[in-house]
Amino acid sequence: MTLIASINIMKKLSSKNIVSPKGFKASGIHCGLKHKKKDLAVLVSEVPASVAGVFTTNAVQAAPLKVTKEVVYTTKKMQAMIVNSGNANACTGKQRAKDAQTMQALMAEKLCIEANLVGVCSTGVIGEMMNMEPVANGINQLAPKDSLESAIDFAQAILTTDTVMKNTSYSTIVDGKEVIIAGVAKGSGMIEPNMATMLGFITTDANIESDVLQATLSDITNLTFNAITVDGDTSTNDTVVIMANGLAGNEALTPAHPDWQNFYYTLKTVAQDLAKMIAKDGEGATKLIEVEVEGAFSDEEARKIAKTVVGSPLVKTAVFGCDANWGRIIAAVGYSGAKVDPDKITIQIGGTTMVENGEPVPFSEDELIRILKMNEVKIYVSLGMGEGKGHAWGCDLTYDYVQINASYRS
Missing domain, CATH: 3.10.20.340 (ArgJ beta chain, C-terminal domain)
Structure with a gap:
């Protein structure tokens, strides 16, 4: 199928939320890491999903990245992502690793799933110890749902200096079935990524194996998230993760699939939308x-x-x-x-x-x-x-x- 045909078969969804694909739920609350604003969120798939991720190339990396990399590269399946804002959990010695692992374990226990299916992301101030009491209490309060309200709560809870939420979603056709790809991101400063952006989360109900998904995300990242800059600084926490749970029911996607261009172009468009929203919302930006x-x-x-x-x-x-x-x-x-x-x-x-x-x-x-x-x-x-x-x-x-x-x- 030609690129023009792929564009024509792609449709932008009015709902623009991260739980638009089948089988995803989200939640976001204020737990107390920030003074008032929401600061803890979770994204959950009904079933373990194929996963791919790209991460900061900064030599100084926050502890949550190491936890999430283990899930992406070793388990190669992910069912949940726990995210906090207000604290980067970076550069705080040995305690940072324990805190990230605790977040992973508590979220897994809450959802009754294996810990190695849970990714962890943090964003906020570098070098300050994580206050784990409100985080632990907050995890118990998270109640993932597949509603627009819950998706908005998630999008708000991951923000730091952002002035707007960043959401997008599209549908396309694979094997005659509707496949939805949705994304949400945060990022406003420290945007000069290599293989990542600040924080980006993409969900899809497409059926695709993790290795194929990883190669695809890496390629698309070079054309989108790696093509933005705000201030030339690369963060310690930059992460983009995509989960594909297969609930659309299509045959497994590979570059040889007749509808591959539909999927590839739609995923690229989601990534490009998020990248441009991050660039446009640069700290203090007007244009x-x-x-x-x-x-x-x-x-x-x-x-x-x-x-x-x-x-x-x-x-x-x-x-x-x-x-x-x-x-x-x-x-x-x-x-x-x-x-x-x-x-x-x-x-x-x-x-x-x-x-x-x-x-x-x-x-x-x-x-x-x-x-x-x-x-x-x-x-x-x-x-x-x-x-x-x-x-x-x-x-x-x-x-x-x-x-x-x-x-x-x-």
């Missing part, structure tokens, strides 16, 4: 910036250039200030490390050409200011050197970003 690069030597080099441009502090501040300073864009292209010929570079902002084949082109400052005032700004770069294409997403850099991060622990 989403998209950079599209064409004509590079390879797709990899195109993505490198796109991410360098969108991650440039000078480009980000220029977009914030509505300054059509294309010199900052071409400078970022030049220091990206990719092969470029300055005499072949063309640059556009919002469809307005500013540089063509290395030569400045007259443009209307008033028109560019109008474009740069929009909530979403697109920068296009053509290199004229090959067939490589790539995208990246980020946000502007504002006064509020400094204020938020100057008092994060306050």
Whole structure:
């Protein structure tokens, strides 16, 4: 089936919640790690699900990652994910491992399942001891349901400095059956992932083995979650996990399956939606910036250039200030490390050409200011050197970003 046919057979769901696929339930509550807001959540599948995950490449990793990696890479099945916000459970010595394992064991006991089927995620302040009493009490209070309200509770409980929830869901057709893929994420700062984002959870009722799912998620991550940047910092807790419980009843999916493109494109769209929402909700951000690069030597080099441009502090501040300073864009292209010929570079902002084949082109400052005032700004770069294409997403850099991060622990 062609890519166009796959797009046509995919449908965006209005409910946009993590329990849209068959057999998933969720819950989120305030347990006391934060002052008032929800801070403890659980996502549960009725049956053990195939699982895949991608994680931070930071050498300093929080204890929950090690617990979850064991489930993903060794058990290769997951039935529940317990998540807390307000404390990262990172860099707190030997106690952090005990706390993560305790969360895993308590959640397994609550659900009457094996502990090695439970993943653990934490997000929040690094270097502070986890207060386990409210966590233990909170786990007992969690009551997973398959309702929209419960899905919203989950989405709220995983947030830190986010200003909005990040949810999306789509359906497609596999073997004549409806397959649903849904996602929820949190992320607003410390977004410069390699093989992950802050926290992302994807559910599907598709039937697919864990090894195939892992290869697929890793590939899609390079095109989506790895194509965003807010501030160039990689967290100690970055995680994306997908659970596929098979309750849609389709034949097992592989790249050889006739409906493989339906599944792949839908999963990629879910991941891209979440990635763009994270970039748009960067701490203090007012605008989403998209950079599209064409004509590079390879797709990899195109993505490198796109991410360098969108991650440039000078480009980000220029977009914030509505300054059509294309010199900052071409400078970022030049220091990206990719092969470029300055005499072949063309640059556009919002469809307005500013540089063509290395030569400045007259443009209307008033028109560019109008474009740069929009909530979403697109920068296009053509290199004229090959067939490589790539995208990246980020946000502007504002006064509020400094204020938020100057008092994060306050």
